[in-house]
Amino acid sequence: MSSQRATSESAPAPHLGGVAQQMVVPRHGAVGEDVFRGGPPYVGPVTGEPEGVAASRAGLDTTAVLPYAKSRASSRTSWLRAWMMTVPIDVAALLAPLLLSQNYWRGTLANAVLTVAIFAAGGLYRPRRHVSILDELPSIFGRLLASAAVVAIIAAERHSSVEYVGGFMRGVALSAGLVIVGRTASRSLTKLVRKRRWVEHNAIIIGSGPIGLELARLLRRYPQYGLRFVGCVDAPSRQGTGALPLSGTLDDLEHLVRLLECEVLVIADPDCLESTLMETLLLPRSSRCDLWAVPRLWGSRSQGGYPDHIGAIPIVKIGDISLSGPRWAIKRASDILFAAVALIALSPVLLLCAVATLIDGGPGIFFHQERIGRYGKPFKVIKFRSMRPVDERESQTNWSIAHDQRVGPIGRFMRRTSLDELPQLWNILRGDMSVVGPRPERPYFVEKFSAEYPTYAARHRVPVGLTGLAQVSGLRGDTPISDRARFDNYYIENWSLWLDIKVVLRTVSEVFRAGGR
Incomplete structure (x- = not known):
């Protein structure tokens, strides 16, 4: 036996479910006309042998750690794009005072580095489904004030001149104002490209109950959330009984992620044990998707100090399950x-x-x-x-x-x-x-x-x-x-x-x- 591989008996290949390479459009009346209007057709459950099962039947060895090989949460989608759009604008705004005067360049650089670090620690570069500058303003103001105060205290210790500290603080005030303007512009641009559907990510909802139904309706009606609803999966017990028609069961999720080029998974109200759900989410293709969830407990809040939501449904971003x-x-x-x-x-x-x-x-x-x-x-x-x-x-x-x-x-x-x-x-x-x-x-x-x-x-x-x-x-x-x-x-x-x-x-x-x- 190879040191890198285990036998198929010790680590069986995961069953990916039976979903054929075709699409079935369900009746609109099942969940409302607007849920299915536009976009790719909904994938319905059909039969067929998936590639994973065929491979295992062919006698191929499986690696004990294969389900986790090269898997990573998909930072390539919303997180990466949000980071790449927002950080350069913030840095440019924070360094703008250098265009007027180089007398305070050390303090300006220190303030820029500290502000970006505090913003990152406070969740201001995390992806959000509901984008609003008004939601962010209290957090932005507080962190701008904190970083400016720290740098101003250090500047006062190094330079006893009141004029020097005053000139530096005027530059800080200018950069803070430009940060607000830049954030407002970037948020407006984000909402515009989402509404025009220039940037959106295919999303599969896990859970076919009432919450899953409402999420599907909201994502189809309001494109500003940046997600396109393309399918729904749930436990076999919900087959034909849930409020939302199923594309397949949890066993089919891996195959559907590839078939629909899914980038985002949204956990709503699946009818399964948490251990079963986690086992599915840790499979290679599923683990590459961004993961969002609807909290089950009242009062649950998202990271970053202010809540995120789709419509009136609270939603939180689940952190990466692997270091990447x-x-x-x-x-x-x-x-x-x-x-x-x-x-x-x-x-x-x-x-x-x-x-x-x-x-x-x-x-x-x-x-x-x-x-x-x-x-x-x-x-x-x-x-x-x-x-x-x-x-x-x-x-x-x-x-x-x-x-x-x-x-x-x-x-x-x-x-x-x-x-x-x-x-x-x-x-x-x-x-x-x-x-x-x-x-x-x-x-x-x-x-x-x-x-x-x-x-x-x-x-x-x-x-x-x-x-x-x-x-x-x-x-x-x-x-x-x-x-x-x-x-x-x-x-x-x-x-x-x-x-x-x-x-x-x-x-x-x-x-x-x-x-x-």
Whole structure:
């Protein structure tokens, strides 16, 4: 068996449902004339064998982590376009005072950088379905005032002249006014191109109940939301009984996303368990779509401090389920910086560990072992040797050597303090690993755990890590694999740079307490 592939028995190919390559237009009277007026015809449920089932019947192997290979939330649609349109306008407005005077160029640049950062943190660059400058004004005013106050205080400390600070603040006031004007223009342009249907994204609604019906009606009648309703899926229990005719069931969603070139999925009121829905949304094509949801609890609010909605139906943007786009660029840059600095700063420690390993067990101070990384790609992890395995099979299949008598006192100390893992900093620089991520595991156990635990393979959406949230939460050694997978997936779906910093700080604490294996 290849190290990158598992047998079809251990990781069966997902069933994509039976939807043939044709379209059926239902009767208009089912949900109202305006729901189906214009645009592509609605896809109706018909029969046929999908390509995934045919492939599995042909005896093709499936990869344990294949459902997550190259999957990413589709930032290429509304988020990317909103970011590319709004940020340049804001930057141009914030730097406009430089055209009048270069006397305050340092403060102007600092104010521009800080303002864009505060806007981004406050959700002012996130995509929205309901676009209105009046909704954004309170948040924009507050953040403009906060960034201007910070830069003005620093300028006052550096320049005691009241005239200098006054001149700088006049430039800040001008840039703030231009930001409001620029935002107003960009929002007006966004609504115009949406109403003219120059920019819109095909959307499938998940849920055929009353909420799904109302969403379909609103999207067809009001193009300013930028979404074109092209189909609806739900659980088989809703077939023929829901308020909205179905294009297919949840099993057909993957095929429909490709067939209809869908870019957005909207979760309304599906008649299924949350675990079933999540399993479907994590499949490759579904996970590439932007994901929006109608909150089920009263009082639910969207991120960014002000609510988003379609008509009078509240709607929230679901964050990326995998690290991609700017978030991935930030994480990778921080990994390279951390690994480079750590290799230089810890070079004396690395040298001492190498000498101690040589004294403890003779030549061959490094231990190379195959592990599975991002998207199921195998790589060779580098560690300081703490013992010599009998053969390669023992190295690949022995779960723990914590109490192995062949581990000498030096090797045991290095394992307890995690010093044996310092050479993995080179793996991080190479891109095989990250500073923080799921524990790197051997192919034998990846295949085994992927077959036994449904959410285990999802860990491979990101690179494995030198340390991780599961490890610093006490899940090391002989601890439940299901708990580890749950912590790893939580880390992936809630990643932030500060979360990485917290995990690293807790790891340093564990090292000083000698809390390793």
